[in-house]
Amino acid sequence: MMTTSGLLRQHLIDPEVCIRCNTCEETCPIGAITHNDDNYVVDPSICASCGDCLGPCPTGAIDSWRVVSTPYSIDNQFVWEVLPDNEDELLAEPGTDDVEALELLAVAHQSAPRAVAPKSASTPRINVTTRRDPIVATVAGNYRITAPGTESDVHHIVLDLGSQALPVLEGQSIGVLPPSRPNAERSPAIRLYSVCSPRDGERPGHNNLALTVKRVFDNGLGQPGLASNYLCDLARGDTVRLVGPFGDTFLMPMDPAANLIMVCTGTGSAPFRAMTEFHRRHLPSGPGKLWLFFGARTRAELPYFGPLMKLDRSLIEIELCLSREDGVPARHVQDGIRDRLEELRTLLDQDNTYLYLCGVKGMERSVRAVLNDGIVDWEIKESTLLVEGRLHVETY
Ligand SMILES: Cc1cc2nc3c(=O)[nH]c(=O)nc-3n(C[C@H](O)[C@H](O)[C@H](O)COP(=O)(O)OP(=O)(O)OC[C@H]3O[C@@H](n4cnc5c(N)ncnc54)[C@H](O)[C@@H]3O)c2cc1C
Ligand code: SF4
Ligand code: SF4
Structure with a gap:
């Protein structure tokens, strides 16, 4: 113009x-x-x-x-x-x-419908720190959370923020500034990681947060992933530069009656761990439904499998979709959704139901295809859910 x-x-x-x-x-x-x-x-x-x-x-x-x-x-x-x-x-x-x-x-330009935050969500803070003035956090713990010996090396990393303010809400990400590769001419781009702890910290009342990081062995260019390897190799006491937070729409409704349908693979579980933990601590008796569709190849490769299975089933219903588990028919998240489509459709017709997708891009395409096939006028429904703050997608 x-x-x-x-x-x-x-x-x-x-x-x-x-x-x-x-x-x-x-x-x-x-x-x-x-x-x-x-x-x-x-x-x-x-x-x-x-x-x-x-x-x-x-x-x-x-x-x-x-x-x-x-x-x-x-x-x-x-x-x-x-x-x-x-x-x-x-x-x-x-x-x-x-x-x-x-x-x-x-002048604001917008033609396609754009996701908005749930109406009752808390107001997020974004860009509290930038790469010019990053927060320096200290590693308080770094634990592998997939079984040893499996191909999927996923870590739960707890970062202590000391007295620095980095307020995050469930569903937001933070940026990590990794060190440069040797001989690099420019400083590397920041990498985003979903925060997997609730707003009141990994340890309640402590100024810390946690991330779920998968080690990238080969980034497609014949190199190990820069930031994921840096993070997964951090030892207790090491420091990390953080920026952010990022994201002002993929947020949780602050409504105990809201139904949350959470669909994920791998580290896509991070924001749902944060949301579930918030509910477990602060809204344990609902009455909204928490419903998790979690896809992985095997139980051993599923991040947080042990703690997840210990969650009270009155808090959350868990639908595991395992594609390579011995003795179990192969299922991906889209198969789990297809099997429960009728219940999902009924829930989505309620104004207080929120659908979240997080994980790899391929999963998003497959899930959308199932919804498109199984829900009449899905495209119209999808636009409505987006502008009502009831559909949230984060794939990478
Ligand atoms: C919103 C969001 C949330 C995320 N949350 C998580 C999370 O919770 N947990 C998690 O493990 N990951 C998460 N990620 C992914 C994460 O940010 C990193 O992309 C991932 O850890 C890999 O980074 P890396 O530095 O290890 O690998 P990189 O070295 O950056 O390689 C990763 C990819 O970048 C491409 N690439 C790298 N260098 C180049 C280049 N020079 N030219 C072209 N392509 C290149 C490659 O295709 C490769 O697949 C998230 C991403 C987003 C966008
Ligand atoms: S989608 Fe393409 S044309 Fe539209 S604002 Fe972005 S860059 Fe411009
Ligand atoms: S979509 Fe990705 S590549 Fe494009 S501006 Fe945003 S962060 Fe950069």
Whole structure:
């Protein structure tokens, strides 16, 4: 959009916050987003400011706008380490009408329905710390939570925040600043991890939080995953730089009567551990239903299997979907959902039912396919659930 004085509202990506996850590039319907080894950027000659990429971005880096007279080229954006300051830009424009520029910045674009937080959710804090002033947390514990000898090496890592404030709600993520790889020219992108402890800490009343981290043995480029290996190898007493929190919609309703349907694989269980633990501590007698569909290859590879099985069944119903367990028919989460579709449909028709999906992207596609097949007019229902704050998806 251009004003009479020739100003343009340009869509940009904040390189300090972007985790290079490719979600925006996959989402943009007209191919306006591209990347090089360093940055994800928006091509000003293509972007139509439709807003479709804003909701799916896990960090908010995509929701960056500048008012300019000449748009920044993609070559210019490729080398940025920080966003240019918008005020400098405005001051650099002789005769700029500041009011007009600010009005232009405030224009909101949105065509696709976008997830919103549950109405009764607590107000989240985001970006309390950034990579310029990270919080330094101390490792209070690091435990493997999948059985030894299995391929899936998942750790429960407890981080002590000392006297520093990093308020998180169940469903939010924090960013970790990993150390650089040897000979790297730039500092690495931050990595996001869902917090798996409730808002009052892994240990109630202590200023700490916990993460569920899966070790990536090969990142697809023939290297071990940078941040996951760094985190899984941390010893008690080591320090970690944290930024965030991130996420202001994947949150829990603060309503004891709400039904929470939680669907996950692997480390996607992290936010559901946080939500379940909050309910166990503070809302143990419901009356809302907590219902977990949890997919893994085997019991031994299922994070938190032991503690999960000890949870009181009056608190939560657990549907394990194991795809490679000896002596058990192979089932994925989508099979579990298909088997209970009638009950799920009935629950989703109630205004106080919330559906959450978290885990690998492939799981999201399969679950959506089952819902699409089994629920009449699922696409319409999905849009309604999104704008009512009752459908939340976080896949990576
Ligand atoms: C919202 C959110 C929440 C998350 N929560 C969790 C969680 O609770 N637990 C958890 O274990 N993980 C979680 N993740 C994933 C996590 O952020 C990391 O992506 C994961 O740990 C791997 O990071 P890494 O540094 O070990 O691997 P990396 O070294 O970053 O490799 C990971 C992937 O990045 C790609 N990649 C890496 N380098 C390049 C490159 N130079 N060029 C192109 N592609 C490259 C590869 O395809 C590879 O698959 C979450 C992600 C998001 C977005
Ligand atoms: S973090 Fe946001 S802006 Fe960066 S690549 Fe992912 S979706 Fe795009
Ligand atoms: S605003 Fe629309 S056109 Fe522009 S990058 Fe995002 S999805 Fe693409």
